[in-house]
Amino acid sequence: xxxxxxxxxxxxxxxxxxxxxxxxxxxxxxxxxxxxxxxxxxxxxxxxxxxxxxxxxxxxxxxxxxxxxxxxxxxxxxxxxxxxxxxxxxxxxxxxxxxxxxxxxxxxxxxxxxxxxxxxxxxxxxxxxxxxxxxxxxxxxxxxxxxxxxxxxxxxxxxxxxxxxxxxxxxxxxxxxxxxxxxxxxxxxxxxxxxxxxxxxxxxxxxxxxxxxxxxxxxxxxxxxxxxxxxxxxxxxxxxxxxxxxxxxxxxxxxxxxxxxxxxxxxxxxxxxxxxxxxxxxxxxxxxxxxxxxxxxxxxxxxxxxxxxxxxxxxxxxxxxxxxxxxxxxxxxxxxxxxxxxxxxxxxxxxxxxxxxxxxxxxxxxxxxxxxxxxxxxxxxxxxxxxxxxxxxxxxxxxxxxxxxxxxxxxxxxxxxxxxxxxxxxxxxxxxxxxxxxxxxxxxxxxxxxxxxxxxxxxx
Numbered sequence: 001x002x003x004x005x006x007x008x009x010x011x012x013x014x015x016x017x018x019x020x021x022x023x024x025x026x027x028x029x030x031x032x033x034x035x036x037x038x039x040x041x042x043x044x045x046x047x048x049x050x051x052x053x054x055x056x057x058x059x060x061x062x063x064x065x066x067x068x069x070x071x072x073x074x075x076x077x078x079x080x081x082x083x084x085x086x087x088x089x090x091x092x093x094x095x096x097x098x099x100x101x102x103x104x105x106x107x108x109x110x111x112x113x114x115x116x117x118x119x120x121x122x123x124x125x126x127x128x129x130x131x132x133x134x135x136x137x138x139x140x141x142x143x144x145x146x147x148x149x150x151x152x153x154x155x156x157x158x159x160x161x162x163x164x165x166x167x168x169x170x171x172x173x174x175x176x177x178x179x180x181x182x183x184x185x186x187x188x189x190x191x192x193x194x195x196x197x198x199x200x201x202x203x204x205x206x207x208x209x210x211x212x213x214x215x216x217x218x219x220x221x222x223x224x225x226x227x228x229x230x231x232x233x234x235x236x237x238x239x240x241x242x243x244x245x246x247x248x249x250x251x252x253x254x255x256x257x258x259x260x261x262x263x264x265x266x267x268x269x270x271x272x273x274x275x276x277x278x279x280x281x282x283x284x285x286x287x288x289x290x291x292x293x294x295x296x297x298x299x300x301x302x303x304x305x306x307x308x309x310x311x312x313x314x315x316x317x318x319x320x321x322x323x324x325x326x327x328x329x330x331x332x333x334x335x336x337x338x339x340x341x342x343x344x345x346x347x348x349x350x351x352x353x354x355x356x357x358x359x360x361x362x363x364x365x366x367x368x369x370x371x372x373x374x375x376x377x378x379x380x381x382x383x384x385x386x387x388x389x390x391x392x393x394x395x396x397x398x399x400x401x402x403x404x405x406x407x408x409x410x411x412x413x414x415x416x417x418x419x420x421x422x423x424x425x426x427x428x429x430x431x432x433x434x435x436x437x438x439x440x441x442x443x444x445x446x447x448x449x450x451x452x453x454x455x456x457x458x459x460x
Contacts, residue, residue, distance in 0.1 A: 015045050022053060027060050035065065042069040047077075051086060063091055067098030070107070080110050084119075093122035096131075100174045102147035102255060105134035134249075142226045143219040145259060146240045146249030149174040153206060155181045155189055160202030166194075175252055177236045181210045188214065188239060188247040216241045219248055223259045230256045301436045305443055312447040315454065321388070322450050325397050326443065328380070333404035333442040334435035336372060340365055340412030341434050348420050358417055362410060369409030370402075377402030392453060400449050404442035411437060 014037070021030035034042060046069060049057065058066070073080070084092050084107070096104045096119055108116050108131065116135070120128040130148050137143030151173045153162050162179070170176050179197060181190035190210030200209055216239045217226050229238055230253060240249045309316075309326070316323050344361070381398030385391035412434050 039069050039072045043072045063094035064098040066095045071099050071103045090122050093119045097123050097127050100147050100149050101130050105131050140223045142217045142221045142240045145255045146251045147174045148249045150250040151176055152180045155183050155207035157206050159200035159204045175237050187245050227256050227259045305440045308443050329400050329446050330439040330442045333408040333438040336405045337408030337412035337434040337438040340409045344413045344416045365413040366410050369406035373402035373405035396450050396453050400446040403445045407441050408438035
């Protein structure tokens, strides 16, 4: 048994033990064992309970203890509204108030407005205003993923004064690894790490030792761009400023990890032509309604391919052997196009390539397509020539395969790059779309080449 499996077994046994304490109403043992667990394990235990068991839990745990655990629950969990609805409004409001602002705002995003107003009305005015401010931002921007629980100091403070203040602020701050320095106009002018602060002499003025080479993100920047900043600079947190350079919050690395996961899901959804984040609670009709638009679009495109095949009906009638290899050519070209698409989308998503370097990438993909096409074409040329004892037929199949792969390879790279330059999400150029498009071009190439050598297939 692996260590991971061993850990899961221990957790399962621990959950059973704690659940026994809950069922027996042994509050002392329950609290001791439950609160000793990691917050993530607490949340897994909580989510495994029935509604009646959760209602009992609310009478045992304080709102701040629930808040610590709720910070680790995925905010897009379908049952989040149900969980908050079953709590007493005052209890839920206190719990939300103890959560980090960004996490609380993410939870409230999934509630209807009347419930949100109800929860906020029970909170202290300043805390409620902070949450309202966060709810105002688009969820996929820096403002939407930032927190207002950070540490800031005036630039004229001494290191000793800052450390004393930090002890008071640390309890409510989401992170204290970076300390943000403001001037008298409350503009962000510098940053210090916690390590730099504690190494200073107590009378050192912050503005004389702070780092003024600031890397910031704007409140309206897309979350994918924010994630790229973290990737480039290996930050644990990054300041978020408004258009007046006022510090309005920070983005922490835990939120960026969620962003990276979300972006990966979106990219995969695009490549698959379906929402891979589809809820297990969605009924069949809802699931079908999400998938049908793509399927209908691709069906219409495939009809163009069918029409093209029908146009060459006379050619197939004269040389029926050609029909045997249609799926081989279209399938291989589709696979090549999807490979090229996946690489291009990945490069664009991570900014591995400069979007302006359009023709350089196309040239590389063209050469790659030619090389893979030639090797694949030669292989099928030999196979078909020996199999059908007709190397002219093998030549037709090989040439068509080579050309189709080359075209599909370029299209798989060109389409997402074009979409990116036009301001659209490159993942929209999905794998099924590229496959259907390559079917169309492959059939056209195949029959055009076959038509040239028609005399060699009459009667075959």
